[in-house]
Amino acid sequence: MYGSCMDEKAVNAKGLAPLKPELDRIAAVKDKSALMEEIAHLHLVGPNALFNFFSNSDLHNADQVIAYLSQGGLSLPDRDYYVKDDSDKVEMRKHLVEYATEVFTLAGQTSQEAAKSAQTVLMIETLLAADSVERTKLRDPKNRDHKMTREEAIALAPEFNLSRYFAAVGAPNFTSVNVSTPDFFRQVNGIVAAMPLDALKTYVTWHTLRGAAPWLSEPFVRANFKMRQALTGQKQIQDRWKRCVNLVDGSLGEALGQRYVDLTFGAEGKQRMLKMVDALEKSLDDDIHGLSWMSDDTKKQAKGKLQAIRNKIGYPDAWRDYSSVVIKSDDLLGNVERTSEFESKRQIAKIDKPLDRKEWGMTPPTVNAYYNPAYNEIVFPAGILQPPFFDKSMDDAVNFGGIGLVIGHELTHGFDDQGRKFDPQGNLRDWWTETDGKEFEKRVSCVADEYSNFVAVDNMKLNGRLTLGENTADNGGARIALAALEHMIADDKTGKEGQSIDGYTPEQRFFLGFGRVWCEKQRPENLRLQVTTNPHSPGKYRVNGVVQNMPEFQKAWGCKAGQPMVAENACHVW
Numbered sequence: 246m247y248g249s250c251m252d253e254k255a256v257n258a259k260g261l262a263p264l265k266p267e268l269d270r271i272a273a274v275k276d277k278s279a280l281m282e283e284i285a286h287l288h289l290v291g292p293n294a295l296f297n298f299f300s301n302s303d304l305h306n307a308d309q310v311i312a313y314l315s316q317g318g319l320s321l322p323d324r325d326y327y328v329k330d331d332s333d334k335v336e337m338r339k340h341l342v343e344y345a346t347e348v349f350t351l352a353g354q355t356s357q358e359a360a361k362s363a364q365t366v367l368m369i370e371t372l373l374a375a376d377s378v379e380r381t382k383l384r385d386p387k388n389r390d391h392k393m394t395r396e397e398a399i400a401l402a403p404e405f406n407l408s409r410y411f412a413a414v415g416a417p418n419f420t421s422v423n424v425s426t427p428d429f430f431r432q433v434n435g436i437v438a439a440m441p442l443d444a445l446k447t448y449v450t451w452h453t454l455r456g457a458a459p460w461l462s463e464p465f466v467r468a469n470f471k472m473r474q475a476l477t478g479q480k481q482i483q484d485r486w487k488r489c490v491n492l493v494d495g496s497l498g499e500a501l502g503q504r505y506v507d508l509t510f511g512a513e514g515k516q517r518m519l520k521m522v523d524a525l526e527k528s529l530d531d532d533i534h535g536l537s538w539m540s541d542d543t544k545k546q547a548k549g550k551l552q553a554i555r556n557k558i559g560y561p562d563a564w565r566d567y568s569s570v571v572i573k574s575d576d577l578l579g580n581v582e583r584t585s586e587f588e589s590k591r592q593i594a595k596i597d598k599p600l601d602r603k604e605w606g607m608t609p610p611t612v613n614a615y616y617n618p619a620y621n622e623i624v625f626p627a628g629i630l631q632p633p634f635f636d637k638s639m640d641d642a643v644n645f646g647g648i649g650l651v652i653g654h655e656l657t658h659g660f661d662d663q664g665r666k667f668d669p670q671g672n673l674r675d676w677w678t679e680t681d682g683k684e685f686e687k688r689v690s691c692v693a694d695e696y697s698n699f700v701a702v703d704n705m706k707l708n709g710r711l712t713l714g715e716n717t718a719d720n721g722g723a724r725i726a727l728a729a730l731e732h733m734i735a736d737d738k739t740g741k742e743g744q745s746i747d748g749y750t751p752e753q754r755f756f757l758g759f760g761r762v763w764c765e766k767q768r769p770e771n772l773r774l775q776v777t778t779n780p781h782s783p784g785k786y787r788v789n790g791v792v793q794n795m796p797e798f799q800k801a802w803g804c805k806a807g808q809p810m811v812a813e814n815a816c817h818v819w
């Protein structure tokens with residue numbers, strides 16, 4: 246896979262040819278019903294035109310996997326880019342039209358035809374965007390909880406010919422499906438009905454071209470990068486070998502991951518991690534125990550949920566078997582399509598089966614971690630167990646400020662604005678008393694307002710509601726990680742844990758470790774993109790937003806009221 250990607254000369258020599266069969270299939274479509282069948286085929290091999298179809302656990306019965314339909318089909322990273330008139334949004338629409346015009350030209354259209362095709366794409370995507378639910382709204386699970394029968398889903402959007410679609414993607418004969426965003430399907434049904442077949446074919450052709458562009462010849466790669474450049478401000482395209490490594494990680498990640506953990510992951514890392522997870526769980530349990538605003542009833546429920554959280558560290562127990570995937574050394578796009586088809590079919594095959602709780606949602610080399618509410622688990626791939634998150638040669642204080650805080654962050658996700666709505670088994674169920682729920686909302690509103698006042702770039706402020714779960718997890722994670730460190734220092738009879746190193750106290754080293762984790766430099770374009778689409782705050786506020794809420798930080802560094810890292814109205818949830 247990597248070799249086929251690195252053979253740039255062969256890729257360039259082929260030009261558009263590897264995509265020709267897909268383009269011909271679309272060109273041959275004679276009616277809208279056949280187009281839906283073609284979209285089904287494209288969903289298997291990669292391009293996600295019009296909407297998304299996938300599997301996930303049932304919100305009300307986490308042990309059971311069911312089918313899902315959701316909004317989709319946009320080229321720009323969010324609906325806001327199509328419906329808002331801020332200058333950066335208007336600018337991106339212009340870039341999208343330029344990008345599409347260039348790619349349609351490369352695909353053989355005259356410049357006039359290409360310009361018209363690009364306008365058709367923007368027109369259709371703007372209609373889809375207008376009927377798409379906002380990101381912030383989708384954070385509330387009840388806004389994506391719309392389970393219905395297969396027949397009801399088909400009747401919701403007759404123009405989609407969903408029964409033909411389900412057959413074409415090879416879905417099992419399921420009985421129910423969660424249509425996360427039913428209004429999207431209701432409204433887009435009218436768009437599909439009103440739109441001429443040729444316009445829809447242009448739109449589908451576009452998604453096919455744009456999906457393949459990074460893996461075609463140089464002019465396509467360059468056009469694709471120009472769009473990325475507009476969105477992120479990136480000056481230079483990443484070295485090809487890095488793009489190829491990312492491709493292998495994204496398509497055959499558990500095969501790559503086996504070699505990765507052989508080379509990098511030792512038993513010592515896992516042992517130290519398990520010890521820290523234990524310490525952090527105990528610390529969160531103490532925190533819940535001591536909350537002044539929560540009743541004993543809800544505390545009991547919260548502690549039960551905490552106890553039920555499972556953890557996964559390093560890599561999966563059972564590796565995914567890719568032996569059925571055909572990889573050819575001289576067929577990059579074919580490899581991309583076949584690995585994508587393997588994954589799509591694997592996802593679809595899970596529908597109506599029990600949930601496989603052993604599965605991982607990230608590959609082992611990933612430098613990240615997650616909490617999954619349906620599984621009620623925290624997961625740490627081997628990739629994050631390296632500096633600056635985890636450093637074997639460093640003292641506990643620095644590591645508690647790094648990976649310890651990440652563990653606390655993931656645990657707190659089980660109790661943030663989204664996580665708190667799921668029970669220990671992963672079902673969407675309210676286990677809070679009404680008063681406690683209100684107290685919680687009051688406290689997270691403080692966090693939402695606080696972060697909404699942070700300026701990311703120019704006059705653009707953070708979206709405190711979009712980033713609420715992450716900010717709550719950052720704040721809670723820091724508090725319980727520091728508390729766990731203090732416990733460890735108190736329990737250490739040798740007194741070694743409490744000693745200063747290089748002139749810094751353990752508390753100071755904890756905060757230095759924390760600051761180092763989110764040390765970053767971003768271009769203004771990328772900050773704008775992040776604020777619009779990313780539930781995480783930029784690094785600066787992941788650190789400053791947290792420490793300004795912590796009396797422990799002010800004590801460690803001798804900060805006084807009125808100074809920048811001392812919030813006037815400090816927020817505190819967990």
Ligand SMILES: [Zn+2]
Pocket residue numbers: 654655658715718
């Ligand atoms: Zn998070």
